[in-house]
Amino acid sequence: DAKTTQPTSMDCAEGRAANLPCNHSTISGNEYVYWYRQIHSQGPQYIIHGLKNNETNEMASLIITEDRKSSTLILPHATLRDTAVYYCIVRSRSGNTGKLIFGQGTTLQVKP
Amino acid sequence: EPEVTQTPSHQVTQMGQEVILRCVPISNHLYFYWYRQILGQKVEFLVSFYNNEISEKSEIFDDQFSVERPDGSNFTLKIRSTKLEDSAMYFCASLVGLAYEQYFGPGTRLTVT
Numbered sequence A: 001d002a003k004t005t006q007p008t009s010m011d012c013a014e015g016r017a018a019n020l021p022c023n024h025s026t027i028s029g030n031e032y033v034y035w036y037r038q039i040h041s042q043g044p045q046y047i048i049h050g051l052k053n054n055e056t057n058e059m060a061s062l063i064i065t066e067d068r069k070s071s072t073l074i075l076p077h078a079t080l081r082d083t084a085v086y087y088c089i090v091r092s093r094s095g096n097t098g099k100l101i102f103g104q105g106t107t108l109q110v111k112p
Numbered sequence B: 001e002p003e004v005t006q007t008p009s010h011q012v013t014q015m016g017q018e019v020i021l022r023c024v025p026i027s028n029h030l031y032f033y034w035y036r037q038i039l040g041q042k043v044e045f046l047v048s049f050y051n052n053e054i055s056e057k058s059e060i061f062d063d064q065f066s067v068e069r070p071d072g073s074n075f076t077l078k079i080r081s082t083k084l085e086d087s088a089m090y091f092c093a094s095l096v097g098l099a100y101e102q103y104f105g106p107g108t109r110l111t112v113t
Helices: none
Strands: A009-013 A018-023 A031-038 A045-050 A061-064 A070-075 A084-092 A106-111 B005-007 B010-013 B019-024 B031-037 B044-050 B053-057 B065-068 B075-079 B088-095 B108-112
Touching: A009 A018, A018 A031, A018 A084, A018 A106, A031 A061, A045 A061, A045 A070, A070 A084, B005 B088, B010 B019, B019 B031, B019 B088, B019 B108, B044 B065, B044 B075, B075 B088
Parallel strands: A009 A106, B010 B108
Antiparallel strands: A018 A070, A031 A045, A031 A084, A061 A070, A084 A106, B005 B019, B019 B075, B031 B044, B031 B088, B044 B053, B065 B075, B088 B108
């Protein structure tokens, strides 16, 4: 699975959009980009995933660049409850056991 | 919404004792995982389990660890003889298929004294 690089930490004002970048320059054609988050010491929570098209769900939007070497997770109206560690993970959806390899992630602090 | 559950939420044990951590994955899921997170560190993969056997394990998952799905609903992680360094949060996760997302349980905090 390709490696990812994320900033260690970011701040965001409550009510504003939080844009979390991820670099995955070695991603291969069959690998998807997944985003999870971990609030305090709770279990990681799935947010969204994508292959090459932009994706949106009730939690967030995922923008993947055309060359697929980077992506941005967007929380459109961040709340204090969105304060968490956000993980960008690249994984193929076949030919493996499905395990997730977590990096250090980005600690997002939403401030009032 | 279906969820992965884990018991106990907190387990305190003495060094050298055996512990069993329990998980109930989502009912129609086929792939099962254990991860651990030492305080202040990243989440680490321990083992994956599919079709009643281990499909992959990490270097952490040595002979002191074992997993079992004894009755078609529970998924357990056993640590045979706990060490101080086994103190961590242990997360269970399950997956309906490889093309889908993993769902994690709330974790069991294991404290070895």
